Amino acid sequence: MKNHVLRPLWLAIGLVLLIMVARHFMVPEDFGVHGDSFTYNYYRLSNVDEWKDFPVKYQGRERCSKCHEENFESISHSRHKKIQCENCHGPAAGHPREVKQLVIDRSREQCLRCHALLDYPNSRRGMMKGVVSEKHKRKFECSKCHNPHNPNLEDR
Ligand code: HEC
Ligand code: HEC
Numbered sequence: 001m002k003n004h005v006l007r008p009l010w011l012a013i014g015l016v017l018l019i020m021v022a023r024h025f026m027v028p029e030d031f032g033v034h035g036d037s038f039t040y041n042y043y044r045l046s047n048v049d050e051w052k053d054f055p056v057k058y059q060g061r062e063r064c065s066k067c068h069e070e071n072f073e074s075i076s077h078s079r080h081k082k083i084q085c086e087n088c089h090g091p092a093a094g095h096p097r098e099v100k101q102l103v104i105d106r107s108r109e110q111c112l113r114c115h116a117l118l119d120y121p122n123s124r125r126g127m128m129k130g131v132v133s134e135k136h137k138r139k140f141e142c143s144k145c146h147n148p149h150n151p152n153l154e155d156r
């Protein structure tokens with residue numbers, strides 16, 4: 001065979017060998033020992049324990065109810081009953097022991113995340129009560145007039 005054919009051939013064979021050697025040293029020992037039925041065996045077993053140690057940031061509203069009973073009660077019977085406390089107050093991991101206070105964000109943007117009027121006639125988001133920020137009492141924070149834990153237009 002001619003040189004210009006042989007050289008790239010050796011190069012290709014060399015590359016494949018190199019990858020095989022590298023793979024031998026780099027793939028962790030517990031990779032692919034889980035059995036074929038599990039993600040086609042494309043899986044590292046010790047990854048399970050790594051995720052078990054992953055700190056959970058969100059606690060869920062049931063936990064809040066133990067100490068903030070009043071807010072929990074009022075929101076549970078309001079139009080906001082579906083919204084998790086941590087949606088507005090941020091993740092509560094470590095609260096109240098290490099993190100004494102959670103964020104209280106009174107900005108208009110906080111509420112406009114959900115209440116900016118959007119014209120999506122066929123979606124549930126479009127059906128939600130919304131306001132055009134520039135036209136709706138724009139000098140004040142929303143919570144001056146609407147109780148975030150019990151927004152109720154009848155009281156207005
Ligand atoms: C074991 C009791 C306990 C639990 C559970 C708890 N909190 Fe608290 N929280 C406290 C205490 C104590 C404070 C400090 C109160 C203070 O300084 O007036 C506080 C403060 C806060 C504040 C700030 C109040 C302020 O006036 O600045 C917010 C917001 C808050 N918690 C939200 C939550 C949310 C949301 C949850 C659930 C994810 C939660 N808390 C779970 C005890 C608790
Ligand atoms: C829609 C956003 C929103 C949700 C959901 C929400 N909050 Fe609040 N929260 C606020 C805002 C805004 C304030 C500040 C209200 C004010 O200053 O009038 C506040 C104030 C507070 C305070 C301090 C003042 C007080 O009332 O004691 C606590 C504690 C609190 N929230 C706990 C909770 C808990 C517990 C939940 C869930 C059961 C919850 N919040 C759900 C927006 C929210």
Ligand code: HEC
Nearest residue numbers: 079083087110111113114128129142143146148151152153
């Ligand atoms: C995570 C999304 C979300 C956030 C953030 C949120 N809301 Fe709501 N809000 C809702 C949903 C869902 C409803 C109930 C559906 C509806 O009435 O259109 C609602 C209903 C309302 C209503 C109408 C109540 C009625 O009687 O019809 C008012 C007023 C309101 N929210 C004010 C606020 C204010 C003020 C804030 C900020 C403190 C806020 N919302 C933050 C989702 C949200």
Ligand code: HEC
Nearest residue numbers: 108111112115129130131136137140141142144145146156
């Ligand atoms: C000065 C008091 C005041 C402030 C501040 C205020 N609102 Fe209102 N809001 C009202 C009143 C009164 C109504 C009922 C009459 C109307 O629609 O104007 C209302 C109505 C609403 C409605 C229902 C609209 C509908 O189609 O029925 C929503 C949603 C709402 N507000 C959200 C907000 C949000 C979000 C903010 C902050 C960005 C905010 N409001 C700030 C007084 C206020």
